[in-house]
Amino acid sequence: MSSPYRSLFSFLSRYKWRYLLGVAALAGTDLLQQVAPRLIGHFVDDLEAGALDMTGIYRYLALIVGTALLIAFLRFTWRIFVFGTARLVERDLRADLFAHLERLSASFFHTHKTGDLMAMATNDLQAVRGIAGEGVLMAADSLAMTLFTLIAMISTIGLKLSLWALLPLPFLALLIAAVGKLIFARSRAVQDSFARLSDVVQENISGVRVVKAYTQEAAEEAKFDEANRDYIRRFMAMMRVDGLFDPVVGLFAGLCYVIAIAVPGRAVLRGEISVGDFASLTMYIGMLIWPMIAMGWVVHIIQRGFAAFARIREVLLTEPEVKDAPETAEPPGGRVRGEIEIRDLTFRYVPDGPPVLDGINLHIKPGQTLGILGRTGSGKSTLAALLARVFDPPRGTVFIDGIDVLDLPLNLLRRSIAAVPQESFLFSRTVRENIGFAPGEWTEEQIRQAARTAQVEQDILEFLPQGYETMVGERGVTLSGGQRQRVGLSRAVLKDAPILVLDDCLSAVDTATEQRILNGLRPLMRERTTIVISHRVAAVKNADLIIVLERGRIAEAGTHDELVALGGRYFRTYQRQQLEEAIASLE
Numbered sequence: 250m251s252s253p254y255r256s257l258f259s260f261l262s263r264y265k266w267r268y269l270l271g272v273a274a275l276a277g278t279d280l281l282q283q284v285a286p287r288l289i290g291h292f293v294d295d296l297e298a299g300a301l302d303m304t305g306i307y308r309y310l311a312l313i314v315g316t317a318l319l320i321a322f323l324r325f326t327w328r329i330f331v332f333g334t335a336r337l338v339e340r341d342l343r344a345d346l347f348a349h350l351e352r353l354s355a356s357f358f359h360t361h362k363t364g365d366l367m368a369m370a371t372n373d374l375q376a377v378r379g380i381a382g383e384g385v386l387m388a389a390d391s392l393a394m395t396l397f398t399l400i401a402m403i404s405t406i407g408l409k410l411s412l413w414a415l416l417p418l419p420f421l422a423l424l425i426a427a428v429g430k431l432i433f434a435r436s437r438a439v440q441d442s443f444a445r446l447s448d449v450v451q452e453n454i455s456g457v458r459v460v461k462a463y464t465q466e467a468a469e470e471a472k473f474d475e476a477n478r479d480y481i482r483r484f485m486a487m488m489r490v491d492g493l494f495d496p497v498v499g500l501f502a503g504l505c506y507v508i509a510i511a512v513p514g515r516a517v518l519r520g521e522i523s524v525g526d527f528a529s530l531t532m533y534i535g536m537l538i539w540p541m542i543a544m545g546w547v548v549h550i551i552q553r554g555f556a557a558f559a560r561i562r563e564v565l566l567t568e569p570e571v572k573d574a575p576e577t578a579e580p581p582g583g584r585v586r587g588e589i590e591i592r593d594l595t596f597r598y599v600p601d602g603p604p605v606l607d608g609i610n611l612h613i614k615p616g617q618t619l620g621i622l623g624r625t626g627s628g629k630s631t632l633a634a635l636l637a638r639v640f641d642p643p644r645g646t647v648f649i650d651g652i653d654v655l656d657l658p659l660n661l662l663r664r665s666i667a668a669v670p671q672e673s674f675l676f677s678r679t680v681r682e683n684i685g686f687a688p689g690e691w692t693e694e695q696i697r698q699a700a701r702t703a704q705v706e707q708d709i710l711e712f713l714p715q716g717y718e719t720m721v722g723e724r725g726v727t728l729s730g731g732q733r734q735r736v737g738l739s740r741a742v743l744k745d746a747p748i749l750v751l752d753d754c755l756s757a758v759d760t761a762t763e764q765r766i767l768n769g770l771r772p773l774m775r776e777r778t779t780i781v782i783s784h785r786v787a788a789v790k791n792a793d794l795i796i797v798l799e800r801g802r803i804a805e806a807g808t809h810d811e812l813v814a815l816g817g818r819y820f821r822t823y824q825r826q827q828l829e830e831a832i833a834s835l836e
Contacts, residue, residue: 256558256562257377257380257554257555257558257562260338260341260342261338261381261385263338263341264334264337264338267330267333267334267337268330268331268334268385270326270330271326271327271329271330271331271334271385271386272327272331272385272389272393274323274324274326274327274330275323275327275331275386275389275390275393276389276393276397277323278320278323278324278327279390279393279394279397280393280397281316281319281320281323282320282394282397284312284316285313285316285317285532288309288312288313288316289313289532291309292309294523327386331382331385331386332382332386334381334382335378335381335382335383335385336378336382338377338378338381339374339375339377339378339381342374342377342561343370343374345565346369346370346374346561346564346565347370349564349565349567350366350564352569352572353567353569354569354570354571354639354640355571355634355639355640356570356640357567357569357570361564362444362448362451363448363451363452364444364445364446364447364448364449364450364451364452365444365445365447365448366564367447367451368440368443368444368447368448369444369557369560369561369564371447372440372443372444372447372557373440373557373558373560373561374557374561375557376436376440376553376554376556376557376558377554377557377558377561378554379550379553379554380550380551380554380555380558383550384547384550384551384554387547387550388547388551390540391540391547392540394540395540398540431490435483435486435487435490436487436552436553436556436557437556437559437560438483438486438487439480439483439484439487439553439556440556440557440560441560442476442479442480442483442484443480444560445476445479445480446473446476446477446479446480449469449472449473449476450473453469453473455723487553570640570641571638571639571640571641571659572659573658573659574655574656576656577656577657577658578652578656578657579652579657579658579661580649580650580651580652583661584665584747585649585650585661585662585665585747585748586615586650586747587613587615587616587649587650587665587747587748587777587778588613588614588615588648588649588650588651588778589611589612589613589619589636589647589648589649589748589778589780590611590612590613590647590648590649590651591609591610591611591612591632591646591647591648592610592645592646592647592648593608593609593610593646594606594608594609594610594632594635594642594643594646594647595607595608595609595643595646596631596635596640596642596643596646598640604801605628605631605801606628606631606632606635606801606802607800607801607802608802608803609632609801609802609803610803611794611796613778613780613793613794614778615747615778616775616776616777616778617778617779617793617794618774618778618779618780618781618791618792618793618794619778619779619780619781619792619793619794619795619796620781620782620783620788620789620790620792620794620795620796621780621781621782621783621789621795621796621798622783622784622786622789622795622796622797622798622819622822623784623797623798623799624784624799625784627798627799627800627801628798628800628801629752629753629782629798630670630671630752630753630782632782632798633668633750633752633780633782635647635654636649636654636666636748636750636780637662637663637666637668637750638654638655638659638662638663641655642654642655649662649665649748664688664746665746665747665748666746666748666749666750667687667740667741667742667744667745667746667748667749667750668741668750668752669734669737669738669740669741669749669750669751669752669754670737670752670754671734671752671753671754671756672733673725673733673734673736673737673738673740673754674725674737675721675725675728675733675736675737676721677720677721677722677723678720678721679715679717679718679719679720679721680709680713680716680717680718680719680721680736681696681717681718683721683725683736683740684696684699684700684717684736684739684740684743685740685743686740687740687743687744691743695743696717696739696743697717699739699740699742699743700717700735700736700739701769702739702742702766702769702770702773703735703736703738703739703742703766703769704735704762704765704766704769705732705735705736705738705739708732708735721736731758731759731762734754734755734756734758735758735766737754738751738754738755738766742770742773746777747777747778748777748778748779748780749773749774749777749778749779749780750779750780750782751779751780751781751782751783751788752782753782753783753784755767755783755788756783756784760785760787760830763785763787763788764787767788767791771791779792785826786809786819786822786823786826787826789809790809790823791809792808792809793808794806794807794808795807795808795809795812795819797812797817797818797819799818804817804818805817805818805819
């Protein structure tokens with residue numbers, strides 16, 4: 250058995266006792282279903298022999314009704330334990346998938362589209378649930394029904410006549426085996442196509458403003474139509490194969506009846522079996538039609554489910570690139586002080602690619618502020634990302650409190666850094682919940698104080714209809730860019746981490762508001778190690794150390810006064826921005 254099959258069965262084995270109870274109830278149902286044909290056969294023989302009175306008839310009726318009631322109870326039981334367990338399997342697999350996605354590194358999401366992952370969490374999981382529910386049911390039911398029916402048939406009319414009546418069934422089994430592989434391949438193609446369709450929908454909903462701004466509705470509708478048609482085309486290709494099962498099963502069932510009339514029918518005429526036995530035989534053949542149909546469905550459900558599980562399993566087997574070292578080290582007291590040292594850091598996103606950072610050396614003491622200035626693409630954000638191990642730096646290059654960041658526990662490292670990116674991500678929750686996102690029990694005053702420090706409380710109270718209880722919408726779409734940035738900054742202020750990273754997070758606010766925010770942050774910055782990344786000199790000029798990055802290298806370093814006196818790139822940037830501010834003030 251191949252590894253994907255073992256993996257899924259290992260997952261299903263979590264609920265083996267529930268499945269065993271369900272299958273036992275199912276087997277009991279199938280066993281009791283053999284009673285009614287036999288009772289009817291005896292009833293026909295007794296009726297033909299004139300050995301029945303009303304009391305005997307009532308006795309037969311009572312036995313049939315009692316059997317039916319017991320079958321109903323057992324059917325209810327196996328539905329609870331089989332279909333109910335399938336829902337539990339779906340729940341656990343979805344939870345495992347989500348938890349694993351949360352652990353995966355940022356690079357994974359650079360190469361996997363959101364729509365594809367959403368398709369796994371919805372459509373693919375439903376297909377896997379099909380195996381855990383209908384697949385288990387139909388496989389067990391068809392096997393049990395076939396076994397019990399064959400035993401009952403042989404005990405009624407003998408082995409030879411039973412073999413004649415069931416002659417077409419081996420050929421049906423060969424057909425099912427041949428078609429199974431074809432269904433698996435086409436099911437995988439359907440799942441992949443559905444993922445692409447989901448991705449088109451997700452991207453257009455997320456980027457609806459851009460689509461409208463560029464009047465690309467017609468073009469995007471055409472892309473969706475193409476993806477939609479591809480999905481239907483692949484789905485119909487799968488259904489054409491799957492659709493063969495019912496007609497073929499009906500054909501083989503008809504052949505069984507033909508043989509039953511031709512061979513066991515003549516045995517009735519010769520007196521070898523009774524009319525009641527022949528009546529039981531026809532009912533047994535009818536009962537074997539369901540396992541034949543079910544076997545076709547089982548092949549479709551199982552192959553489609555395994556195709557879906559194979560996609561999910563690929564994600565579950567993906568190891569996070571960023572993870573804890575086998576042996577981690579913690580600073581004294583288990584709390585980071587905030588000393589940062591970078592030694593000869595050279596970093597590439599891909600091994601053969603150009604260096605994004607080249608030969609970086611820095612030392613920042615606890616409580617100091619580092620300002621980073623540079624053009625777009627100079628490596629500013631990459632430096633901040635390596636500090637928090639969004640990507641792993643080379644060993645021996647980045648240290649916090651004298652410990653290599655690769656040896657620090659990830660949980661401790663990231664708890665110790667409050668990072669505010671340029672594009673703050675807000676959840677579809679209230680403003681209060683977005684500000685208080687960091688772990689902890691935050692009081693109303695703490696949340697409001699963080700908002701005041703980020704200069705966003707006035708906007709919250711004046712422009713949002715329910716103040717702090719206002720739902721911000723998906724990705725904070727109901728807020729302006731500057732409001733989103735300041736809510737994100739409030740979140741970082743509230744986190745109270747020893748290291749604060751401001752990654753150009755005030756680019757969407759005006760210069761005056763930026764200065765008010767920085768002035769409000771200074772008391773906090775004196776207590777934390779702070780990295781301020783910006784394209785504005787005004788944001789970094791009060792830093793203890795300022796570096797200017799150029800193509801991944803430190804082109805200039807020093808304090809504001811030292812860099813101005815140097816007369817280099819920093820000085821020219823400072824002069825240009827002062828001139829721009831002067832012109833803006835005149836306007």
